[in-house]
Amino acid sequence: MELSEGACELKLLDRLEGHSDRVWSLAWNPATGSAGVPLVFASCSGDKTVRVWEHAPSPSSASWTCKAVLEDTHTRTVRSCAWSPDGKLLATGSFDATTSIWENVGGDFECVATLEGHENEVKSVSWNAGGTLLATCGRDKSVWIWEAELANEFECVSVLQGHTQDVKMVQWHPTMDVLFSCSYDNTIKVWADDDDDWRCVQTLGEPNNGHSSTIWALSFNASGDKMVSCSDDLTLKIWETNNMNMHSGDGHAPWRHLCTLSGYHDRTIFSVHWSSEGIIASGAADDGIRFFVENKDGLVDGPLYKLLLKKEKAHEMDVNSVQWSPGEKRLLASASDDGTIKIWELASLCTGNGY
Amino acid sequence: MVSELINANPIVYEKKERRARSEPSDYADEYAVEPIDQQEVFDHVRDIKDPEHPYSLEELKVITEDAIEVDDKQSNVRVTFTPTVEHCSMATIIGLCLRVKLLRSLPSRYKVDIRVAPGSHASEAAVNKQLNDKERVAAALENPNLLDMVGECLAPSYG
Numbered sequence: 001m002e003l004s005e006g007a008c009e010l011k012l013l014d015r016l017e018g019h020s021d022r023v024w025s026l027a028w029n030p031a032t033g034s035a036g037v038p039l040v041f042a043s044c045s046g047d048k049t050v051r052v053w054e055h056a057p058s059p060s061s062a063s064w065t066c067k068a069v070l071e072d073t074h075t076r077t078v079r080s081c082a083w084s085p086d087g088k089l090l091a092t093g094s095f096d097a098t099t100s101i102w103e104n105v106g107g108d109f110e111c112v113a114t115l116e117g118h119e120n121e122v123k124s125v126s127w128n129a130g131g132t133l134l135a136t137c138g139r140d141k142s143v144w145i146w147e148a149e150l151a152n153e154f155e156c157v158s159v160l161q162g163h164t165q166d167v168k169m170v171q172w173h174p175t176m177d178v179l180f181s182c183s184y185d186n187t188i189k190v191w192a193d194d195d196d197d198w199r200c201v202q203t204l205g206e207p208n209n210g211h212s213s214t215i216w217a218l219s220f221n222a223s224g225d226k227m228v229s230c231s232d233d234l235t236l237k238i239w240e241t242n243n244m245n246m247h248s249g250d251g252h253a254p255w256r257h258l259c260t261l262s263g264y265h266d267r268t269i270f271s272v273h274w275s276s277e278g279i280i281a282s283g284a285a286d287d288g289i290r291f292f293v294e295n296k297d298g299l300v301d302g303p304l305y306k307l308l309l310k311k312e313k314a315h316e317m318d319v320n321s322v323q324w325s326p327g328e329k330r331l332l333a334s335a336s337d338d339g340t341i342k343i344w345e346l347a348s349l350c351t352g353n354g355y
Numbered sequence: 356m357v358s359e360l361i362n363a364n365p366i367v368y369e370k371k372e373r374r375a376r377s378e379p380s381d382y383a384d385e386y387a388v389e390p391i392d393q394q395e396v397f398d399h400v401r402d403i404k405d406p407e408h409p410y411s412l413e414e415l416k417v418i419t420e421d422a423i424e425v426d427d428k429q430s431n432v433r434v435t436f437t438p439t440v441e442h443c444s445m446a447t448i449i450g451l452c453l454r455v456k457l458l459r460s461l462p463s464r465y466k467v468d469i470r471v472a473p474g475s476h477a478s479e480a481a482v483n484k485q486l487n488d489k490e491r492v493a494a495a496l497e498n499p500n501l502l503d504m505v506g507e508c509l510a511p512s513y514g
Contacts, residue, residue: 022493046493076497079490095494121494139494168490184488214488232488267466285466285489317463318489338463 009347010291010311013331014063016053016341021046023335025080025321031087033327040067041325041333042090043341044078050092050102052109053341064343068109073100080124080169085131089152093122099136101152112152117144117159121166126179128172133157135179137167143181143191145198158198162189169217174224178252182215188229188239192252201252204239209257211237216269222276226258230269230282236261236292238305259304264290267318275324279308279346283319283334288312291346315340360407362440368416371401390427391461397423399460400434403452404508406445415439417449422472430464432457437472446476450486451495452508 022045029040039055050070056063076095083090090102090109097120101113119140126135134146134154143160165184172179179191179198187210190202204210213232220227226240238258267285274280280292291308315336325331332344374394397420401413412418422435434453438446450469457467470483485491495501 077493095497123490139491166491184484214484 008291008309010289010309011345011347012342013345014343016064016066016343017339018051018066018069019043019045019047019049019339019341021077021339022317022337023320023339023341024077026323026333026335026341027081027083027090028323028325028333029083029087030085030326031083033325033329039325039327039331040087041323042081042083042092043335044081044092045339046077048074048076048078048094050074050078050081050090052090067107070102070109070111073111074098076121079122082125082127084127084148085129089131091125091127091134093125093136093138095121097122097138099125099134099146101154103152113154115144115146115154115156117156118142123167124169124171126170126172128177128179129175130177133172133177135170135172135181137170137181139166141166141183143167143170143179143189145179157196160191160198160200162200162203163187168214171218171220174220174222176224180218180227182218182229184214186211186213186215186231188215188218190252190255202254204255204257209237209260211235214268217271219272219274219280221274221278226274227255228272228274228280230272230284232268234262234265234267234269236264236269236272236280236282261292261305264292264307264310270319271321271323273323275330277330279324280305281322281324281332283314283322285318287315287317287319287336289314289319289322289332289334289344309346311344314344315342361443361445362407365405365408365410365415365439367410367414370411370413371420373398391425391432391465392427393420393423393425396425396432396434396457396461400453400456403449403456404510405439406448406452406504406508412436412449418453429466431466431468432461433468433470435470435472437475441475441477443476446471446478446482447485448501448504448508450482451492451501452505454486454492455496455505456509 026043033039042052044050051066052068053064054067074094078094080093093099097118099115100111102109103112118138121139123138137143141163145158146154147157163183167181167183170181182188187203187205189200192201211231211233215231218229230236237260239255240258241255242253265284269284271283282290289311292305293308295306315338317337321335323333334342403412418436424433469486
């Protein structure tokens with residue numbers, strides 16, 4: 001453990017085994033972790049299954065139990081999973097070209113809908129803040145927007161073409177119905193709804209100080225006026241917008257490059273997640289996890305963001321996903337090619353501000 | 356075999372002599388981490404069959420021992436291969452074969468990079484990008500047709 005700043009410590013709480021292949025992604029259920037509801041998250045894997053894990057509050061038994069294994073539905077790798085904002089539905093996207101919607105019915109997960117349309121691998125799924133829209137993307141270069149209707153019916157409302165290569169991830173803005181997609185074509189595209197007509201309102205590419213290789217993931221800060229993206233070009237980039245004016249003028253406030261964090265990972269950065277307290281976590285193919293915070297030194301020429309902590313060898317192999325938990329106690333879960341999931345705690349002294 | 360070969364008349368070279376690997380000493384701890392070297396990696400990949408010819412990658416000089424770089428301390432392996440023709444559409448298949456063979460042969464701690472030799476392929480950057488995108492590789496390895504092609508090139512009877 002190397003501490004770069006302050007009295008901040010990363011503690012490994014648990015190491016979860018169960019998947020028989022690499023774990024690609026994980027998602028915390030946003031409706032858990034407070035008001036006495038135990039934390040729950042889902043993980044998905046090259047073993048074609050999804051596992052749902054629940055925190056067991058009892059200190060005498062194991063801390064986490066696998067409550068459900070969602071199997072025999074997807075026929076290939078399950079690449080991505082996402083809970084609806086109310087935590088009732090789980091969407092899973094698979095290399096088998098389908099997206100499944102699962103509902104928790106009395107502790108059992110039932111597949112209540114299957115969304116078909118992509119030509120081949122689905123690589124990412126994301127719900128909007130209202131839980132009314134679901135976005136999917138894949139190797140066929142397209143982004144699909146589905147509308148959730150009554151009785152678990154989903155209707156495709158738009159198929160967005162624009163990327164020139166496979167689309168790695170889709171992510172809705174945390175408060176507005178604006179969709180972001182990032183791709184193997186080295187760009188991030190911003191999609192907005194103009195009178196029920198979804199269109200690309202901005203492309204962030206290399207000419208805009210953007211990435212020079214595949215962008216694997218992006219994440220927003222709590223207020224939604226900044227986002228961070230991570231790439232095969234070994235950098236993280238922070239982007240900002242004037243949030244207040246997002247829907248004034250020509251209907252879209254552009255995003256601009258704020259700064260680039262380079263030199264912190266030495267292989268592809270696969271995952272990045274911004275916590276609600278402002279701590280950015282990144283996971284990469286160098287097996288490590290890094291943490292960054294806004295730099296409040298006040299120096300005019302100082303860096304805008306600084307490394308808070310780095311954890312070498314967080315896993316035995318590539319780190320594919322890092323996700324902060326919801327709820328009262330902030331935990332970080334990481335998923336790896338080594339088939340395990342690890343649960344970490346960043347010690348409480350470290351809040352990302354005022355130290 | 357397909358009727359039109361990408362490279363109908365490849366030059367075939369002689370195979371390099373096989374050197375015996377030095378035996379570990381009697382006192383060696385059997386649980387000790389055994390470092391790997393260039394020769395060992397070469398031995399893993401030299402007999403891979405070319406996707407369109409009945410020759411090995413070594414015989415076609417698609418792969419040579421010198422084109423393998425090993426940094427054992429950092430657990431990095433880099434394999435540079437040279438397609439027989441600049442427009443070789445088989446380059447991604449060859450790269451996939453190399454990746455699968457090393458995936459099956461090397462301990463999981465190794466990070467493997469595979470690329471075509473600089474200047475040896477018309478779509479060098481695109482081929483390299485695809486070969487090193489692990490999501491594309493994972494998806495390719497779930498494709499039965501591709502898996503069959505790779506399996507044929509890796510068949511142990513050849514060599």
